[in-house]
Amino acid sequence: MMSNNGSCKAAIIGGGVIGGGWAARFLLNGYDVSVFDPDPEAERKFGEVIANARRSLPALYDRPLPQEGELIFCETLEQAVQGADYVQESVPERLQLKHAVHAAITNAAPAEAVIGSSTSGFKPSELCSRGARAIVAHPFNPVYLLPLVELVGERAECAKAAAVLRSIGMHPLSVKKEIDAHIADRLLEAIWRESLWLVKDGIATTEDIDEAIRMGFGLRFAQMGLFETYRIAGGEAGMRHFMGQFGPALSWPWTKLMDVPKFNEELVDLIAGQSEDQSGKKTIRELERERDDNLVGILRALKVSNNAGGKVISDHEATLAFSGTHDGMPVTLRHQVPASWTDYNGHMNEAFYLEAGSRATDGFMQLIGADSAYIAKGLSYFTVESHVRYLNEVHEGDRLTATSQLLSGQGKKMHLFHRLFRGDGELAATVETLLLHTDLNARRTCVPDGSVADKLAEFERMHADIPADGAGRFVGERPGDR
Template structure:
């Protein structure tokens, strides 16, 4: 199993640890803070609750997490080392000198710095070509963007290795080809931040009003299309050229104070702090993080359904389904975590999501017998005629569930399936489904193609030796 070393276990370091750990890497942490283990455990609890729900397949088995007193012990044998210490160049140089004495020559050293250029980080290093900027965004375990900034000292092999590792843990390595202070994304953030400070300073808006302008408007657009694609659409049928022609002259108007930063006087700092307290002070940091995670998961899963923006990245990262090797027993057709947006006002899985889980199990079983997208496009499919779901126990967000499918009947036009949902060894629900094969041209019942009938019959014959599962054939209110 691959190993990552995290140097500095604060908010960003903890996020990196969670990301690597939940993507199947062993993680070693070095941080002299006596509270580091507690802090990372808290971040990890939030990550376990939210990150797995972004995937519709079973994620890798979680790696092993360990904490080390000596930096040398943490970095020895690690293929990726992430430095997330405070933004002091002399401190970073000291850290690199120590870790390069103990780390493997082939290890990539990434820095979470939001401002320093890689050439500055590499000054005086024993092996400068090992060090790159790998600047993430909080929460690291959910947001995919990481700015990968090399210098001339980094070989193409190091850059390619860094890209491969970052993509392998579900991130999008944005290769910044030219060194620049604050890289790319933070330069945008700083521009907006400066303008926001002036709006507060001049009494135009409060912190909450500024946040509302972002989250209810362009923030949602930027979240799925970015800046230029959004503006291209604003240009209408004439496109980007028309947009620039129409709105470009506005850039010369005296709207902004972006080139003039207000002095952060005690009065301005206190004003911002008071307004922020009034806006969000009723929530703890952990509560705010959970609210943020809920929203991000819901938005990104919505984008996933549209296969667009960050959602397209999630779809591309989904592992291929595993074909069953043994059909003598019930076949696992679903293995996943329960996402945050599957829960309801009672705090457990929404009843409609039980149907979705069993529907996903049916879809997967249809693929197994050959009724896949290609076959459906040719004009045949199965329609569900009857469903009976029994809710036996609660299932909560983040729970890892599996569905086992047993064929009760598979002949002619009929396919009779019985699904059992488990959380670990605990039976949570069952779903019984009768499906009829139909012609999509006539929309009437029809016999399936020979290869589907043969495969379904093979599995049905194997499952005929199994005992009838408890609850099969039950009516509502009767066992």
């Protein structure tokens, strides 16, 4: 179902960090989003979550996300779900409330719309009373960055939901049978319960627990999960050896998972007090931005190895085509500057101007057909010389646009002149690059294939009469040096 501007529509029922995260994920992937939340502070809270998402989600990608959709706050649930392709409920975890909300959604939403619930514990069979139809679509905070969403329910509806969720860069995981708390939260509950005992018994503080996770197995789990991590721990003999070595420990009294610490004010005060000492100097918004920057860095690292959550981003990015021209030149890069590209001055580090130029070169190579398929045939271009001019400051969150001018494409050489523009249109830098065409198997230079050579000749003709101010300079050159 298309909205007036041709976009697909998602409806978000209920707010908080989860509802706001869903709204941001859909909105920044081009969906129009309608919201119903009776909280009088809903618009402010959604706005703050979406602002964080605008700052971080595009920084995961090296291609631009779709044009942002329209965000509309509605006075009634019925208005919000009207014409929606996808409806996501994120109201508090009270079953009676969810029954009432899902009955209303089912009555008002289009018959073909997917209806998902963010519930972390309830099963579809518990949600679908009063003739309601819904599946579990359980995400993880922050929804706009973390790809996992657990799907539970009728198979065909889960398949429809999975297609939508993949289109916005998420990783749907279908749970084989419905069970309380699904998969991930059952694992988290085990760690949470054991952690409460460790704090209550004075063995560790909340900070000690967090350090144990983030400095140790949390890093492994981020890219390899549990079973593959343990397979490696078994050495060359693999999982069978690991199970033989460590299996007997399962019968040792290492954990208190079958017991629950008494939940009382004393325990709450203990945990809350230590948590306040641990991170209370920072506001929640500061902690969220710190978390988001760290997640962007980790996910971008996983993207380089095309692994785990990074592969989800790479697969999604492959669907994000971009094209166009700027000042008559082909656009070869659109990229939002992540925090990891900035230095102690808050500016984009000089090395990343060259990184942006390198990615623009990759973009130009795709234009002439020297793409991944060409490289797989054993042919590519190698950079042999570059020259960068730093003309304007660039900061975290700035949107860079690069254009590429072909100065020469004769024989084995490809001579490019990239211009990097900030989002405000100011020229931030130029990057001049000389590359040689190379046979990857022989490790020697050679002339490009005919189709690539033809494309180069075409671009050279188009760009021949366009001035390239700043090209051919040497380091430190001043007016009148020539």
